[in-house]
Each structure stands twice: as C-alpha cells, then as structure tokens.
Amino acid sequence: MKGRSICPGSAEGTAIVSREPIGFYGGIDAKTGIVIEKGHELEGESVKDKILVFPCGKGSTVGSYVIYGLKINGVAPSAVVNKETETIVATGVILAGIPCVDGINIDEIKSGDNLVVDADNGVVNKK
C-alpha cells in the first residue's frame, strides 16, 4: 500500500487498529501507553511497540505532547499509519521521531496483522 511519508523511519510489528479517531490528550496515558478514553474501542489496550493504525487524530492540540511523552517514556507505538494525518498527530510523530505514513486505506488492515512500514518511502505492507 502506497501512501505519503509524514515522518521517516521504518518499523515492523503487529497492527493495533482503531476504526474511530484517537484523541491523545486524555485518550492515551503517556506513562503507560494504555488507551484510557472511556468507551473507546481500544480502551485498556497498550499501543507500546505496536503499529498503531487509525483514521485520524481528534481533540486537544496538547495531544502532540502526549505522543512525544509516549516516546520519552518508552511506551510509544513503533509506527503510526493513518488514513489522513492531521496537524496534531503530524506534530506529535515528527517531534517524537515516530515513523508515520498516511494516505493508506486502513480498512484493509485488521488488528493482529503483521505490518512492515517503510515511512521513508510512504509504503505499508502486510507480511
């Protein structure tokens, strides 16, 4: 699957997929990497070392700092794949240096898939 590189780098790992947008501020605990938003489809799951796949970000712009916090605390996803990366997520992954690709048809990915993300070239493939 060919998309656009938002932040370069590469990663290989297990996909964790959210069909709904993710608001990082108040949505994911920066200390543990666990989704804490009440009623979110990923509530209680950890994003640590996974390939986090979701359509786009939502909510407060402070969310960018939460993404950075995940990285500093060693609980960040190894890569992010979006349908469309908006500015909150773009800002977060770039500041944190997390490989990120957007413009991907995420309907073709499901949780548990093994993914290879080549964010230098904006390519995501199933293994």
Add this chain to the structure above:
Amino acid sequence: MYLTKEEEGMLAGEQGDVIERLFRLLVRLGDIYGADRMIPIGSAQVAGVSYKSLGMPGLEFLEDYARQGARVRVLTFLNPAGMDLENWKELGFPDEFAKMQTRVMDAFRKMRIIITSTCTPYLAGNLPRYREHIAWSESSAVSFSNSVIGARTNREGGPSALAAAVCGVTPNYGLHLDEKRTPDLVVRLGKDVKLEFNSDFGALGYYVGRQVKNKIPYFTDMKSANTDRLKALGAAMAASGAVALYHIEGQTPEAQLMDTTGLEEIDVSQKDIDETYAELSTTREPDIIIFGCPHASLREIAALADKVEGKKLKKPVWICTSRMMKEAATRMGFTRTIEDAGGYIVADTCMVVSPIEDMGYKTTGVNSGKAANYLPGFCKQEVVFTNIDKLLEASLE
C-alpha cells in the same frame, strides 16, 4: 514545496537534530496545507505555557528540546502562564503547581524566548508591522495582529509556533496569502446597537463568532472603536467561532482594499447582544470578579483604579495584565489604589489558564466574552457576564 539550499540542509540534519525535527514539522504542515515555500517571519508568539494545559508530557518535551539546544532566531513572546510568576504565593496558587510552572518557564528561557507571558504581546513590546509575516498562536493576538495591524499569521499551535521561532520561517499558506484574506460575509450593525462598554464588544464578538464560525467577517456601521474594544471583539470572535481575521469598514487597514459586492449579509440588533449577555450569564452572584481577558491595557487599568479609588471591595477583584503594564501601573500608583480597595493586579496569567477551580472559586464575574466562553469548560466556573459598572456595583460597599 520548494526549499532553498539552506532549508534542504536543515531537513537533512546539517544544523543538528533539533533543527531537523522542527523544520520537518514545518515542511509537513506546509505539505498538508498546500504551501509552495517557506517565508521568513519577523516574530513569534508561543502558546502552551500554562502547566495546567501542558501537563508532564508538555513540560518534558520543552525541557528536552531546551537541553538539546533549541534556540529561537526571532523575537519570541509567550502566552500567559498558569500563575503570577512573582506573587503566586500571596494569591494562593498551589506550591506543587508553582514548582512545575517554574520549570516550564526555565525551559523557555533557555531557548531564549522572552519570558513575557501575555496574550497581548502587541501592547508589551512585540509589535509587528503591516504586512509582516509572523507565527503567533494565541487566538486573540492572532486576530488582533491580522485584523487591526494587518500583519499576517495563521493560528499556530504551540509546537508549530515554536518550530517557526527556532527555524525563523513558516510555511506560506492560509492568511499569509492575499487571496485568503478577503471577507466571506458582511456583518451590518443595526441602528439600535449601543456599543457603550468594552464588554458590549465582547458580547457582539461572541454573537458574530457563533454565526460566522471560521469565516472572515466585514463589519459595517460600527462607530469608532479604540484598540481595547477591538481586542475584546476579536478575542470573543476567536473563542466562540474561530475567526482569525476580520475587517471593519473605515477602521482596519485592509478594509478599504476589499470588495464586498454580492456577499452574504448578517444583521445584528441590540436584541442579539442582550440575548448574548443573558445566555452567557449562568448565575447572578460572583464570588470573584476578574477583568483583563485579554490582558488589560493601561487605559483599562487606569479606568478600574478610578472606579475603585477610596472605596472598599466586598469580593476579590483581579485585573489580569502583562508584567510590563503592571510596572507602569505601579509607577502611576494604580496598583496601590486598586490594592487599597481590596483588589489585585495579577500579572503573567489569566483566569482561563490558571487553576482557579482549585483555589475555592465557583462563580466568576467577567466583562469578557472570551472568558465567559471558556470559564465553564476550562475552570468549571459559573459565570456572570456583564459590564464593568454592573460588576463593581455589586461588590462595592
């Protein structure tokens, strides 16, 4: 996007990791918004200063980048902090909060950002010129500089303004372009509209912002308004809508360049303004009154000092402002007059970004449409929104 040789080097890491990351952020944001190139900026203004909104992730980010050598290349001011940076103890700000807020300020200072903490940088020593490109984030300051001064900025997020400050450039899109500054609709003020108090401009702004959302309004039939009033108008429109630029016939610099033929028109009557006051006031009896949203000018501080001189206030009254305005107010004796009456000039912070809900206050009286908009959500406050005379009337013995 076209990049110069130097900019390509920045992206390739020739100027270090920090520049590479921050410049990459600007390039990606430029791509997302369809910018053709980068443009040099004259100044920056960075939001995301109060520890209340930054939290630990924000603080750690700032400390980390400061440690790695991030330094700003242009004059850069800060948005209000979460407390008065000098008199926080006296005002009852919690110790632990103060400790974290101080770490935030230290990180910014290390980046050579001027520790100013004001939402009115244009009153405090960061004044752009007409058509100057800048990267500011505070929504009311963005509105003021775009509309009243005719400078050019998009509404930046905290990190993107910081990135622009460190790299000295911003992507060329949105309000940096002539064609994106033209009005979308005309707002006609009815003959019965009385704009007597600064709060009336806040009520008008709140009403119009709700109607026009993020469009560019062009006001007609507005009588001459000073900068305090335009500051109140723009702040409220940016809060209730997302208005980053407005024009006023005969008053703002770009209005005369604009063609309003055939645009949709909205009529505003006094009834709309009265209803806005009523809608924003959730109760009647405030337990604290706070002026200075956006930060008070010297004219507003002087007016408050005149009104309370020789009197006693029954309730706490704060007027929030920048440290620079407070210095001048102190020199003039306004600080003394207000304190003698039982009030306080609070510098560096404001009611919206300070933890007032943790300081025992439940109902806040304000003369600001912007504050009335944010206090219920950000600070869990009930609100009394009215003009300065009515607010003081209830609290003077």
